[in-house]
Every structure is written in C-alpha cells, then in structure tokens.
Amino acid sequence: MSREPHTRLARALTALLQDPRPVTGVQRLRGGSKKGVYRLTLDHTDTVIAYLWHSTEDYWHPGAAHSQDPADPFSHASGPHLFTAAHRALTDLGVRVPRLLAHDTTGTHHPGAIALVQDVPGPTxxxxxxxxxxxxxxxxxxxxxxxxxxxxxxxxxxxxxxxxxxxxxxxxxxxxxxxxxxxxxxxxxxxxxxxxxxxxxxxxxxxxxxxxxxxxxxxxxxxxxxxxxxxxxxxxxxxxxxxxxxxxxxxxxxxxxxxxxxxxxxxxxxxxxxxxxxxxxxxxxxxxxxxxxxxxxxxxxxxxxxxxxxxxxxxxxxxxxxxxxxx
CATH class of the missing domain: 3.90.1200.10 (Aminoglycoside phosphotransferase (APH), C-terminal lobe)
Structure with missing residues (x-):
C-alpha cells in the first residue's frame, strides 16, 4: 500500500472517530480475500482495525465469485451491509464480536466502504x-x-x-x-x-x-x-x-x-x-x-x-x- 492510501485511511479514522491523535502506523493484516483488513496505530499507543470493501481489496474478481445473487445463501459474502446485519444479530444474542466503532458507506472518507472496529489483542x-x-x-x-x-x-x-x-x-x-x-x-x-x-x-x-x-x-x-x-x-x-x-x-x-x-x-x-x-x-x-x-x-x-x-x-x-x- 502506497503512502497516499495510508494517508486516506488516517484521515478517514480521524473523521469517523473524531479523534485528533495522529495515525503513526498502518499495517495490512494477512488473510481477508474479500476485503482489506488493516491495523491503524494512533499516537504510538492505541490500535484500531479498519475493514475496507472495495474492488481493489477483493481477490475474488467477478469471474471467481460463485454467485452475486443476494437470494443465494452462498453468494459472494462481501460488503458492509452483510457485516453490519451479522454484527447486529450476534451482538443482540450476546455472542462476542469486535466492537463496531464507526462505519461509512458513502465513499466520503475512503473509496468504497469502511468500518472501524475494536482491535482484539489476543491470538487467534x-x-x-x-x-x-x-x-x-x-x-x-x-x-x-x-x-x-x-x-x-x-x-x-x-x-x-x-x-x-x-x-x-x-x-x-x-x-x-x-x-x-x-x-x-x-x-x-x-x-x-x-x-x-x-x-x-x-x-x-x-x-x-x-x-x-x-x-x-x-x-x-x-x-x-x-x-x-x-x-x-x-x-x-x-x-x-x-x-x-x-x-x-x-x-x-x-x-x-x-x-x-x-x-x-x-x-x-x-x-x-x-x-x-x-x-x-x-x-x-x-x-x-x-x-x-x-x-x-x-x-x-x-x-x-x-x-x-x-x-x-x-x-x-x-x-x-x-x-x-x-x-
């Protein structure tokens, strides 16, 4: 990831969280074939995870995805609407998921859609x-x-x-x-x-x-x-x-x-x-x-x-x- 996308992520975090602290590090995490997953460090101390849904972050190009039909249970499982609906359902049941801090689907703060979630510090x-x-x-x-x-x-x-x-x-x-x-x-x-x-x-x-x-x-x-x-x-x-x-x-x-x-x-x-x-x-x-x-x-x-x-x-x-x- 070049410096300019790093800057866009930092600006998006600042705007969405209304946190003036500088973003001092951006690291792309392994895994995530359908969305980008990044760890952002604020002021050398706190960290936040950013999920990015955009065509440039999705290795499943249109020909590789099994289906795009939302009525198909096995259609391409990528997108902020799927994430927020699932997050809400699990949270309501008391099933632990990373806390959702902010999200934006308008493209105002970053190309595509973005969600900022709690960085869970433990191992997998x-x-x-x-x-x-x-x-x-x-x-x-x-x-x-x-x-x-x-x-x-x-x-x-x-x-x-x-x-x-x-x-x-x-x-x-x-x-x-x-x-x-x-x-x-x-x-x-x-x-x-x-x-x-x-x-x-x-x-x-x-x-x-x-x-x-x-x-x-x-x-x-x-x-x-x-x-x-x-x-x-x-x-x-x-x-x-x-x-x-x-x-x-x-x-x-x-x-x-x-x-x-x-x-x-x-x-x-x-x-x-x-x-x-x-x-x-x-x-x-x-x-x-x-x-x-x-x-x-x-x-x-x-x-x-x-x-x-x-x-x-x-x-x-x-x-x-x-x-x-x-x-």
Whole structure:
C-alpha cells in the first residue's frame, strides 16, 4: 500500500472517530480475500482495525465469485451491509464480536466502504490451539456455548441475515436443494480445471443425487457463521472467543456449519456440538463441502491471490477426500 492510501485511511479514522491523535502506523493484516483488513496505530499507543470493501481489496474478481445473487445463501459474502446485519444479530444474542466503532458507506472518507472496529489483542484460536491446547480448552467450551445460542435461534426462511431481515426470500425450495445445485456446479467447474476428476464425474454426480434423495424435508433453519474455522476466532484477554469474518452469516442447516467445523477443528469438534445432526443431511453436506473446497481455491487462483501454494494445498486435500466418497 502506497503512502497516499495510508494517508486516506488516517484521515478517514480521524473523521469517523473524531479523534485528533495522529495515525503513526498502518499495517495490512494477512488473510481477508474479500476485503482489506488493516491495523491503524494512533499516537504510538492505541490500535484500531479498519475493514475496507472495495474492488481493489477483493481477490475474488467477478469471474471467481460463485454467485452475486443476494437470494443465494452462498453468494459472494462481501460488503458492509452483510457485516453490519451479522454484527447486529450476534451482538443482540450476546455472542462476542469486535466492537463496531464507526462505519461509512458513502465513499466520503475512503473509496468504497469502511468500518472501524475494536482491535482484539489476543491470538487467534488456531494459534492458541497450536501453542497451548490446555489453555484453548475453556475457549473452545465458550465457543461451543456461543454456537448453541446461535443454533437455537431459528427462522422459517434460509439465506444471509441481511437478505432475510430486509424481506428477501430464497429462490431455491430448500437448503438441501441449494447445496445439491451448488455441489453439482462445483463438480463441473473443478473437473474443467483438474482432469483427475474426469473419470469420477459420473460417479460423484450420482452420489450427490443419491445422498440428496435420502433427506427428509425441514421447515426450520438456524443461525450459522458459515465459515467458522479457528482462524476466524480471536481470543480476548479474558479468554472469550471473538468471532470475525462474519459477512457470510446466514440462517441455514446446522449440519452445514458442522461439516465445516469438523474439517477445521478436527479432534476438538466434539466440544462444539449443538443439535443432533441428521446423518443423511451431513453425508450430502460433507461431500458438497469437499467439492466446494476444490472448486473455490481453483477459481481464486485464476486471479492474483498471493498465497498460491496454500490454496493449492487446500484443493489437493479436498480433491482426495471427495474421491474417497461413496454413496
């Protein structure tokens, strides 16, 4: 980031927070493929996190995003409206998120939209699990309590929080149909980019339809984060988990959340259990998740995402898992 964007960020912070102290440091943080995340230091002491939503901060160029339709629960999860709706919903439930200090969507203070949030000083839960699993155990238990609160919050519709709270409705008839349609598209896209899938395309297509056919319809959906890995949880000084990257939060099936939690938390997943899962739904969602994590990284790598080796490793791992699946 050049000096001029640094200056714009500093001016935006001063205006939005009405804080006259000089901004003495601007650091772009790792992660965040859909928005820019920056730590701003004021007067060499206090820090604030800035989220920037702008095309120059989004590695998912229009061709790489799965969908732009707000009625699609899996559409591109980026934008200040998604963030503020999710932040409000979690705050109302007592689920810890970084405190929202100010935000602006007019472009007056910075190109695109900007939100200023509390800088939580602790490590990520991923870092804590690697460094001190014993210290991470009570944090996992508190995270599990947050998830049970979220999964006890229900809605008759399904989709992103902002879409539903502004009167929107899904186009698809059910969560399982949404997942099936997306998984079939992911399979097609992944096969177009990796020839190793060609001999398995028909078998995996049949497996997806077979697994979907076994599912009993459901009329109630729960609040889920949607992409809750230990890298999306900060730990504050009191040992409380703090959820970040919340723009994809939606009402959906708990089984979709747990498919991702099992992948990311592994042996620690039992501490995060909530509702009793439907095994048929879980089987479909597990395969769909693997296919998504093949197609998504390969799509992203068609752009200029910097950590290419990491994305390739994700695609390789989930390709192997998908090919092991039988219906």
């Amino acid at each position: 839960l991923e870092e804590l699990l690697e460094r001190d699993p014993a210290a991470a155990a009570p944090v996992l238990d508190r995270l599990g309590a947050f998830l049970r609160t979220m999964h006890a919050t229900t809605h008759p519709g399904f989709g992103k929080v902002h879409h539903l709270t502004t009167g929107g409705r899904p186009h698809a008839p059910s969560c399982e149909q949404t997942v099936l349609d997306r998984a079939l598209a992911d399979l097609d896209e992944a096969a177009a980019r990796d020839a190793r899938l060609h001999p398995h395309h028909a078998r995996l297509t049949s497996a997806l339809h077979t697994l979907a056919h076994r599912i009993t319809p459901r009329r109630e959906h729960v609040l889920i984060h949607g992409e809750l890995g230990p890298d999306h949880v900060l730990v504050d000084t009191d040992g409380t988990p703090v959820l970040i990257d919340i723009e994809g939060m939606m009402f959906f099936d708990a089984e979709w959340e747990h498919s991702f939690l099992r992948l990311r938390f592994g042996e620690h997943h039992p501490r995060l259990r909530t509702r009793t899962p439907d095994p048929h739904r879980s089987a479909l969602y597990d395969l769909a998740m693997h296919l998504s994590l093949v197609a998504g990284p390969l799509r992203l790598l068609e752009g200029d995402y910097p950590d290419r080796a990491f994305m390739l490793s994700i695609a390789e791992h989930h390709l192997a898992r998908a090919l092991q699946t039988t219906a």
